[in-house]
Amino acid sequence: MNAPLKAGISDAPILELEDSWEAINAWFLEHDLTDGLPIVPPTEARVAAMTAYVERELGYGRDDVIGTLAPKHGQATVQKIAANAVMAGCRPEYLPLLIACVKGVADAKFNLDAVQTSTHNTSPLPIVNGPVVKAIDLNYGYNHTGSRWQATSTIGRALQLCLINIGGTPGSINIHTQGHIARFEHCIAENEDENPWQPLHVERGFAADTSTVTLIPACPAAMIDDNGGSQTAKDLLRTIASSIAYVGNRNTNGEGQPLLILCPQHARLLANGGYSKAEVKRFVWEQARIPFGSIPRGNLTSFSKKLLKLYADFDPDARVPIADRPEDIVIVVMGGAGTHSLSVQTRLASENVTVPILRKDGSPWQTIS
Amino acid sequence: MYLEKRGVPTSTVVSTAFLTHGHLAAKNLQMAALPLLVTPHPLNDLTPDEVRELAAAAYPIVVEQLTGMGPQEPHTHVNFAHPAARAGTGAA
Numbered sequence: 295m296n297a298p299l300k301a302g303i304s305d306a307p308i309l310e311l312e313d314s315w316e317a318i319n320a321w322f323l324e325h326d327l328t329d330g331l332p333i334v335p336p337t338e339a340r341v342a343a344m345t346a347y348v349e350r351e352l353g354y355g356r357d358d359v360i361g362t363l364a365p366k367h368g369q370a371t372v373q374k375i376a377a378n379a380v381m382a383g384c385r386p387e388y389l390p391l392l393i394a395c396v397k398g399v400a401d402a403k404f405n406l407d408a409v410q411t412s413t414h415n416t417s418p419l420p421i422v423n424g425p426v427v428k429a430i431d432l433n434y435g436y437n438h439t440g441s442r443w444q445a446t447s448t449i450g451r452a453l454q455l456c457l458i459n460i461g462g463t464p465g466s467i468n469i470h471t472q473g474h475i476a477r478f479e480h481c482i483a484e485n486e487d488e489n490p491w492q493p494l495h496v497e498r499g500f501a502a503d504t505s506t507v508t509l510i511p512a513c514p515a516a517m518i519d520d521n522g523g524s525q526t527a528k529d530l531l532r533t534i535a536s537s538i539a540y541v542g543n544r545n546t547n548g549e550g551q552p553l554l555i556l557c558p559q560h561a562r563l564l565a566n567g568g569y570s571k572a573e574v575k576r577f578v579w580e581q582a583r584i585p586f587g588s589i590p591r592g593n594l595t596s597f598s599k600k601l602l603k604l605y606a607d608f609d610p611d612a613r614v615p616i617a618d619r620p621e622d623i624v625i626v627v628m629g630g631a632g633t634h635s636l637s638v639q640t641r642l643a644s645e646n647v648t649v650p651i652l653r654k655d656g657s658p659w660q661t662i663s
Numbered sequence: 664m665y666l667e668k669r670g671v672p673t674s675t676v677v678s679t680a681f682l683t684h685g686h687l688a689a690k691n692l693q694m695a696a697l698p699l700l701v702t703p704h705p706l707n708d709l710t711p712d713e714v715r716e717l718a719a720a721a722y723p724i725v726v727e728q729l730t731g732m733g734p735q736e737p738h739t740h741v742n743f744a745h746p747a748a749r750a751g752t753g754a755a
Contacts, residue, residue: 365684365688366691413680466683469680469681
């Protein structure tokens with residue numbers, strides 16, 4: 295038998311396990327500390343390499359608390375985040391982004407407790423902007439929500455493992471009715487090169503060279519297939535607007551922040567047609583609507599009181615928007631070639647949160663070493 | 664739970680789907696013994712009359728939990744069967 299291998303794990307003393315990949319993975323599986331896939335054993339040396347990188351790059355010590363994760367109210371220290379990052383297969387240079395992701399989901403506005411414990415099929419979706427995207431080679435082109443991209447896959451997975459192991463309690467979290475494939479990993483980046491408008495972080499007031507991550511309480515995406523390829527911006531706007539709103543879209547209940555992921559060709563067609571991003575949002579807000587009368591009365595029990603006040607007992611043909619205000623709609627440009635965009639409904643009572651990647655002293659992190 | 668910690672008695676209502684979460688949430692906030700009142704799940708398909716029936720069945724438990732006058736179990740199920748689960752409906 296091999297010598298015992300020391301493994302560092304959050305909230306636990308140093309474990310001494312048999313030095314075999316199989317034994318370590320069996321132990322983690324048995325203790326509900328994984329997503330079901332094999333993990334990289336979080337040995338002291340591997341975790342220390344992560345925390346040393348963070349200390350050098352960001353100035354955070356390993357015991358610094360980045361946030362508190364619901365529902366367990368677990369304290370997400372740098373070391374615990376690092377352990378989960380090792381398990382997910384991250385490289386040390388992914389940690390500044392992962393730490394920002396944790397900060398985002400821990401923000402009270404994100405309402406992580408509800409995201410984690412409700413039956414909604416929702417999962418935190420990090421959308422990354424700024425120089426970090428290229429520095430750590432995040433995918434923003436073809437198959438950006440998919441697989442086969444180390445940074446994209448492992449950072450998304452590490453965030454989910456943090457939610458399981460720091461914020462979660464087995465049996466308490468992930469009782470989503472069917473769940474969300476994004477619970478394995480979800481982390482995408484904006485295609486800033488092909489975005490004809492300001493990227494999301496600049497739109498939100500950050501410098502272009504500040505890296506940020508925006509956490510979206512995202513439900514499974516629905517493809518908007520424009521496979522004929524709209525020839526004009528107006529045709530495309532009509533296609534998009536008529537593909538978003540439906541009774542079963544949670545955002546028709548009001549006051550959410552739906553996400554529209556435009557492929558580069560679609561964004562280009564709209565921009566060349568003279569539409570700013572704000573105008574696209576306004577068009578979608580005005581046109582992506584359903585008649586109030588088409589919503590079965592029983593479904594109105596969870597309808598926004600604010601919108602009920604405006605639309606109930608008025609005119610059954612009055613058309614209900616998918617957000618309270620046009621600016622609540624989030625638009626980003628992502629993906630490769632093709633004429634397919636994505637409509638993502640979001641959880642109500644959870645707001646998206648944009649977090650800049652900062653050093654502990656508050657200055658933006660801009661170097662990769 | 665915050666009210667309980669401040670000495671104000673509470674009766675915390677959860678449906679069966681959220682019972683595990685309710686216990687764990689209470690434990691996480693250092694109130695593992697918080698008494699829970701458990702209803703069937705789901706609730707959102709009950710008619711107003713069925714909700715009244717459920718409330719009437721729950722009332723004595725709420726009183727017991729607020730006054731400490733009854734058995735203080737970790738959780739107490741309301742004696743109310745969801746209509747879909749009642750005999751003769753064909754539902755499980």
